[in-house]
Amino acid sequence: MKFIKTNCLFLALSSMALQAQECSLPEEGLIPVTACGAIANDNISDTVAIQKAIALAESSGRSVYIPNGVFDVSSTLRIQRTGKVRLIGQSKNGSILRTNQDITLLHISHNTEIENIGFEQSYASNIGRAIDMNNGAFRINLEHINISGFDVGISGRETLWGNFSDINISDVNIGVELHSRLVDGSPSTGGWNKYNGEIGYYNNVHTFNNIVIRNPAKYGMKLEAMALSVHGLNISADQLEQDAVGVNISGRLGVKVSKMFNSSIVDSSISNVGTAIKLVSSQYNYISNVNVSGSLIGLVAEDMDKVELNSNSNQGFDGAGMVRLTDSLLKSSRRLTSGAIQSTSSLVSFGNMQTESFHYSFYAGEAQKAIADLSSLSGSRCLTTTGTYDGYKFVIQQSKLTLSNGSLQLEGSRGDTSIRFTVVNNQLYAQPAGSKRFDFGTVTLSELSDCGI
Secondary structure (H helix, E strand, C coil): CHHHHHHHHHHHHHHHHHHHCCCCCCCCCCEEHHHHCCCCCCCCECHHHHHHHHHHHHHHCCCEEECCEEEECCCCEECCCCCCEEEEECCCCCEEEEECCCCEEEEECCCEEEEEEEEEECCCCCCCEEEEECCCCECCEEEEEEEECCCEEEEEECCECCEEEEEEEEEEEEEEEEECECCCCCECCCCCCCECCECCCCCCCEEEEEEEEEEEEEEEEEEECCCEEEEEEEEECCCCEEEEEEEEEECEECCEECCCECCEEEEEEEECEEEEEEEECCECEEEEEEEEEEECEEEEEECCCCEEEECCCCCCCCEECEEEEECCEEEECCCCCCCEEEEECCEEEECCCCCEEEEEEECCCCCCEEEEECCCCCCCEEEEEEEEECCCEEEEEEEEEEEECCEEEEEEEEECCCEEEEEECCEEEEEECCCCCEEEEEEEEECHHHCCC
16 A cells, blocks of 8 residues: 555656646647646646646647546636637547536636537536636637536626537536626626616627536526527436526616617527526517426516517427516417416417518628518518627617518618618518628517517
8 A cells, every 4th residue: 555655646746747847849730738748547637737738829829739538627727818719629528627626627718719628527516617708708619518517617707709509518506607797796887888878788699509408406507687699509407406497597687687688599498497498687588499398487587578489389388387477578479388377567479479580691791692582471570680790799780671552661770780681572682791701690570569760
């Protein structure tokens, strides 16, 4: 036994000596953490070596490479530079950053890109955070990520224009938490992004695509005075988590209410949580083809200007126990057939929503193209355009589409003018202004009363 202990001490000292050395790097290309002294699968902290590789990447503009293997982290890794810094793993199932400490494993700043990396908390209970975004961080890009065992998977305050795709989060208290609170818990005034003098980040929508969150004890996604656009979200628990909320979107921070709007959840599923979706004090939320099953409450809406539910014949809130509404307007494309609706000072309507949605995308500089046939449309509509351009900037635009003398015409607009619309022979055409590239774009035609023009 003495020999084994001495040998372990020798290995630990040898590893520390390697990490203290200068990095041995190729002249160009990626910076492997192993070149700075990190050793996989030795159960000894690689924090110093990985931080050294990050510092070199910040100063050189090169990317950090994490090969397959488990690399142990004992204190927070930090990306400080606001220019683009990339951390690239060999594979998200093989390149693992692991900790057993109550820490934020990785703290990142503006323009950080992370892909093909797994983050693992090995302590017996949920502690620490996997990835925390710096206050006000923007243009964060996380792709092909695994996270397990933490208190919070991904967190950030007053962050903007993030893109998150192909992320698997499991066995956490909170999967994703984005908010606008100050350190003491009070609401931020958001001086750089106010709306009519109030708090509220009305154009800070983050886009989430193909996100899987398993066994969240408290929240799958929790957003306060923040908004999101999510496609392909799957939140589930192995057994019913009665106290858990699948998606929580709230514009209320203490006594203040934000002016955020236009969150959307599309083509998603939520199962075995106490409340599938909870919406509080937010304007215009769009839920389309979301399958809810095995949950006590399907939807809670409080102080909502409007919630729209669009479901096809195979999906909806039929597997949920009930819908609770307080001071809210709910419009659903079809009747909720399971459970009861508890309504207080609210308006509920089914069918005849006269709402249609069309998706679009444009390459930079692409010419005008038809995106919708309006020949079967009767009456006037509100045309609302949402999406992101140039990879991260959010756009919202509204126009009135009126029927006059047998032909449809566009009248007035508010918001962004990054997309130009025209109507010719009852065909809706769109073209990007300038050389902008558009992704995840949606055009929604709804009732004229929806327009704020």
